[in-house]
Structure formats: C-alpha cells, structure tokens
Amino acid sequence: MMLFRRGIATMASVKRASKIVCIGRNYADHITELNSARPKQPFFFQKPTSSILLPGEGPVIRPKGVSLHYEVELALILGKRVRDFNAQDEQAALDAIESYALSIDMTARNVQNEAKKKGLPWDISKGFDTFLPVSKVISKSAIPDPHKIELYLSVNDKVQQNDSTELMLFRIPRILSDISKVMTLEAGDIVLTGTPKGVGPVVPGDVMRAGIRVDGKELEDAKLEVA
C-alpha cells in the first residue's frame, strides 16, 4: 500500500534491536482524541522486531478488515544496557541514547479497540509485519535536545500531526526508568516515546510523509515517505 521513496540506508543500529518498547498515551491531546484515561505512570507495550520496515523496503501492508492508523513517534536507539534506571538522572538518560530515528507506530485501531474492550493483549493490533516504518538513523548530534523538536506527519500533503516533543507527559529519563525497572534494555533496543494528537486512518494509495524539525529546520535523515 505505501512505498518508501527515499534511498536505502545501512540500518545496522535498527536491526540490532533485541526488542522495541513503546510508550502509550504520552501526549495529553492524543489521550483526549482517543477518549482514553490519562495514565498515572507510563505504560508500555512491545512491537516485534519483525514489524520494522526500513526505508526502501516497500509498502505498509494493511491486513484485511483492518482500520489502519498512523502514529508518528520519536524513536530512541540505546547505546548501552539500561537497568533499574534512576528517573532523576537526566544526563545518564541522554548518555544511554546512541542515536534516534523517526518512526510510525502503525496500529490496527479496530483490533486494538476490541482488545481493550475484552482485556486482551495489544500485540496483534501493534505487531503486524511492516507496522513500524522507520527513517534512517539520526545521529545524536543532530538532536541537541530530544524534548524540544517538532514531529510532523502528513497524509497526501495534508498535515495531520505537528507538535513539539515538549508536550510529552513523561519525559525520556522517566520513560527509561520505568521500562528498565521491568525489563532490562539492551544496547540496540528501540524505545518509542509516544505520539502527539492527530492520529487517523490511511487507506491504500495514501502517501504518508513524516519528519522532524529542529529549531524550525528540517532534519534530512528524519524524512520518511511511505506510500
């Protein structure tokens, strides 16, 4: 359904992931738009590494009967093992990050809604093959402050998501702390930091374009285009 038009990067650091952990409900306006409850603490789920779609690897496949939603998210790629991390230690959190990527947490929204209603796991709704398009790896130096960048996503050139990571409810040190108190994060693991408001459906033929602006300037490596 969707096609990457950008060149293929060597994505060694993305393919190294032993797991992908994603924060849910980390932007207030996105919680409101889905009528969800605001979490008192970060909660998270996994996407399988088999869901990664590298630049140039082809379209996102929409499974039959699925209402397919996009969620643009900043992804952290870790450079070291993180365990029982202290949320107060902002510097150590940034030190644990090796690089970044832009990602789209594709979600089978109807499947997820059904799972929520029945108290079932989210793994099917989040885990189909191709459900995690990622950009090229973004070098750490390109993002001096991950809490102060703009994420955007457009569908057929209409901007649907466009917000600053300043709006995160739980910031990166807290996220890494909470995850790593449950599961040890390994070097190479990927953490998705949640999506701002504006999520919505895409259908075959739609073109998603996503990117990051730092101080108003477009980051070349973050550009993601999927048709």
Place this chain on the structure above:
Amino acid sequence: MMLFRRGIATMASVKRASKIVCIGRNYADHITELNSARPKQPFFFQKPTSSILLPGEGPVIRPKGVSLHYEVELALILGKRVRDFNAQDEQAALDAIESYALSIDMTARNVQNEAKKKGLPWDISKGFDTFLPVSKVISKSAIPDPHKIELYLSVNDKVQQNDSTELMLFRIPRILSDISKVMTLEAGDIVLTGTPKGVGPVVPGDVMRAGIRVDGKELEDAKLEVA
C-alpha cells in the same frame, strides 16, 4: 527467590530468539479457573527476550507488591522462518520446529488483572526480568508427538499442574498459522503453547519443579527446578 539447581547448559538456541510469542487461554480448564472467556481464535502476546532465565542463572525475582503466578508451558524453538503458514499442514508445522524446551510463563497476576480491567497491554505483567525460566533445550527426537506429552509442575513437592498437551484447544499448526499471519516468525524464535489448569501463586522460599513425561517416562532435559 528461586534457584536453579540443575547444571548450566549451552543454551545457544534459546538465546537466538528474536522474539517470544505466547498463546493465552489454550486449555479449557485453565480458562475456567481464571474466569476468562474462551477465545474463538488463538490470541497471543510477547515476552521480551530479557525475561529469559537460563538454568543456573539464579532465582525468579518477585517485584514488590506482585502476586507471582507460575504457568508451566511447552515451548517450541523454531528452526526456520515461518510466514503465512497454512494451519492444515500438520507436517510443515512439525518440520518448522527445531527443538523444544519446558518453560514457566511467570505472570504478575494482580498487574495483569488490573491491565485487563483497564484495557491496557499485558507486557508489564508478563515481561519482568527472570519471568521466563526455561529448561535445557530438548532435542526434537525426544518428543515424537508434541500433542501427546504430560506437563507437570509442583510447588514444594505438591503437584499443582499435571496435564496432557492433548488438551490444547488450538494445536501447534493452528498456533503457528495464526501467529505467522500477523508476525513473521524467525529461526530461533520461541513459541509458548499455553498452560493447563492449576496455576497459582508462589512466594519467596517456594521451590518449583517442572518436567515433561513422554509415555509416562520422565524427560531428563526437561527437568526444571527453581527455588
């Protein structure tokens, strides 16, 4: 809290897993004991590879405030990539299996119940470090028919679980088919096939012993002892 007493095996094929996928509610009497709904089709969730506890690696750690439950399960270790698998093809399913292991799907039951009530993911309740004790790798030839073995688990020498894998609601070909229609399974990936009735809590000091009987005979490599 619990300690493996058996020798350390070289667990190359377990550590190779890029993901661990677990079937929920696959034995009727276990569904009844948890007051769960019987699924019309297999559903599944992931445990992170960081939750694996190899023989000799030490105790299962009970997180503070957690009601820790055991669930003994037969684990399949795949020998090839499985994708869009045909559930009718029993032979191909068995061909995809490289070896087996016995495993205990440790579960933070109170955390899971809370997640179910709120429609949140199961990942935290299933994903703590040490929440997946596994036996040595069991060679394929030791289990001629995976649907005809006995799984058992005792706590402090009291047998709590003891049932035949004949009782699986969804058999292995169907399980591999349903999972692989969502997420491609890679060589080395691990699939847990569900737990029979008898799950329950363990507390510090308890000793769990689990094993497999084939035609009434104990499988030496399947013996699992965690204190």
